[in-house]
Amino acid sequence: MKKRLTEPFWWSLFGAGGVVSAFTLPALVILTGIAFPLGWLETPDHARMASLLQSWIARIVVLVVVVVPMFHWAHRFRFTLEDGLKLKKYDAQIAVVCYGIAIAVGVLAVYLMWTL
Amino acid sequence: MNTITIEVSRYRPEQESEPAFQSFEVPLRKDWVILDALNYIKDYLDGTLSFRWSCRMGVCGSCGMMVNGTPVLTCATFLESYAPGPIRVEPLANFPVSRDLIIEMDAFLRKLKSVKPWIVRKEEKPIEEGEYLQTPSQLADYKQYSMCINCMLCYSACPIFGLEPEFTGPAAIALAQRYNMDNRDEGARERMDELSTEKGIWQCTFVGECSAVCPKNVDPAGAIQRYKVTATSDWWKSFLLPWGNK
Amino acid sequence: MENTSEHSGKPFVRKIPIFWWIRRWVDLRFVLRELTSVCVAAYCMIFLFYVRSILMRPEAYEAFTAQLQSPVMIVVHVLLLGGLLYHSITWFNLAPKAMVIKIGTWQIPDLLVAAANYAGWIVISFVLFWLALN
Numbered sequence: 001m002k003k004r005l006t007e008p009f010w011w012s013l014f015g016a017g018g019v020v021s022a023f024t025l026p027a028l029v030i031l032t033g034i035a036f037p038l039g040w041l042e043t044p045d046h047a048r049m050a051s052l053l054q055s056w057i058a059r060i061v062v063l064v065v066v067v068v069p070m071f072h073w074a075h076r077f078r079f080t081l082e083d084g085l086k087l088k089k090y091d092a093q094i095a096v097v098c099y100g101i102a103i104a105v106g107v108l109a110v111y112l113m114w115t116l
Numbered sequence: 117m118n119t120i121t122i123e124v125s126r127y128r129p130e131q132e133s134e135p136a137f138q139s140f141e142v143p144l145r146k147d148w149v150i151l152d153a154l155n156y157i158k159d160y161l162d163g164t165l166s167f168r169w170s171c172r173m174g175v176c177g178s179c180g181m182m183v184n185g186t187p188v189l190t191c192a193t194f195l196e197s198y199a200p201g202p203i204r205v206e207p208l209a210n211f212p213v214s215r216d217l218i219i220e221m222d223a224f225l226r227k228l229k230s231v232k233p234w235i236v237r238k239e240e241k242p243i244e245e246g247e248y249l250q251t252p253s254q255l256a257d258y259k260q261y262s263m264c265i266n267c268m269l270c271y272s273a274c275p276i277f278g279l280e281p282e283f284t285g286p287a288a289i290a291l292a293q294r295y296n297m298d299n300r301d302e303g304a305r306e307r308m309d310e311l312s313t314e315k316g317i318w319q320c321t322f323v324g325e326c327s328a329v330c331p332k333n334v335d336p337a338g339a340i341q342r343y344k345v346t347a348t349s350d351w352w353k354s355f356l357l358p359w360g361n362k
Numbered sequence: 363m364e365n366t367s368e369h370s371g372k373p374f375v376r377k378i379p380i381f382w383w384i385r386r387w388v389d390l391r392f393v394l395r396e397l398t399s400v401c402v403a404a405y406c407m408i409f410l411f412y413v414r415s416i417l418m419r420p421e422a423y424e425a426f427t428a429q430l431q432s433p434v435m436i437v438v439h440v441l442l443l444g445g446l447l448y449h450s451i452t453w454f455n456l457a458p459k460a461m462v463i464k465i466g467t468w469q470i471p472d473l474l475v476a477a478a479n480y481a482g483w484i485v486i487s488f489v490l491f492w493l494a495l496n
Binding site: 105 | 383396399400403410412413414417423424430436439442450460486493
């Protein structure tokens, strides 16, 4: 039986992650990394942030924003490494490492959102 | 009469082990293209210069070469654009060099054949039933991809093909799409089995250079991305609904 | 003597150097575009730990946000923002090539598809700002 190609699956995650990151990350970077620390906008206090994250919807949104773009990175970085450094012959190993890291981050994120 | 220097890559396997450049002075005529300069060299300066050409008007796809590092049709590229020169002419990148400016294109022709660039029917329609009908809108669906002249400039521009010679490549995939999107065709499944593979569409990382150099605006990069979407939705359908496979 | 030339009729294969993408600006720009995925991954990790600090104790959140105020972290975020903006812009500009949508026989022009993406980006950014500031 012909081995089933899994590329489309990873490419779907790459696409989804690209969409999520393209739409959400710039605003988040500006908020958390520039506007709040520099005082351009008033940093919300802990109570306010904690209440925002109480609902399970908010936690799922965080999971989506963090985990799916990690798979976008994994797929894209795998090809960038292989094409940029001529490492195509190590594709199997590089793929395992890249997707493995994304899966690990996913597990960690789920654990944190579930237990904290 | 003004002249311009052309540095031509020479390679004669029977007498040298690697290519080297040879310079020629050719007239810098306003209406001359690179191909005219090459023919001038062959006619008056060095009859041993070897290169491919045919229609000299941008429709046959024979005269593709690297000019100052960019793949172009030499019949459509004017000398004056590069004045005062020198102009460096080399064989199309990413292909083995046969001789001088001639490259080996056997691999490309094999790939082209492998995507079945013809109307595939489960059953041929008998003559008595008349012609296949196609509306202008149905023609518009695939017309852009039918403009490919197999000049292979896109392969020279594609760094992925340079790194991975087994990659099916832009033109072959665009031509597969030309038939996939033709309403008379029934071969999409066969082509997908050939193309949704490691050396097929999944090598492509959408660099986009193929579409940038295409002299016919085929936009092979767009064809490949659309095919990725098609192949992916097909994959999910067969994964989530495995019983639905025809 | 027999012609033992190994080059007789042998096609010459030109080698691609490992750092092929440094030579031309077009190739370098492509690699930079692809490397924006590293900015994506980096900020996702930062954001994960940011949220984690909120979910722990108030002191953890205070400590984390204090760290974000250091000049190094500000510079890092400005660089990440640059990379993420380049990712977003190149993504939205290329999206029409993959998302070919037809209504009947009319294909939505690339410009409209891209514009819709940009509009969605602005809306979502506003929502995020509103959520954080209200």
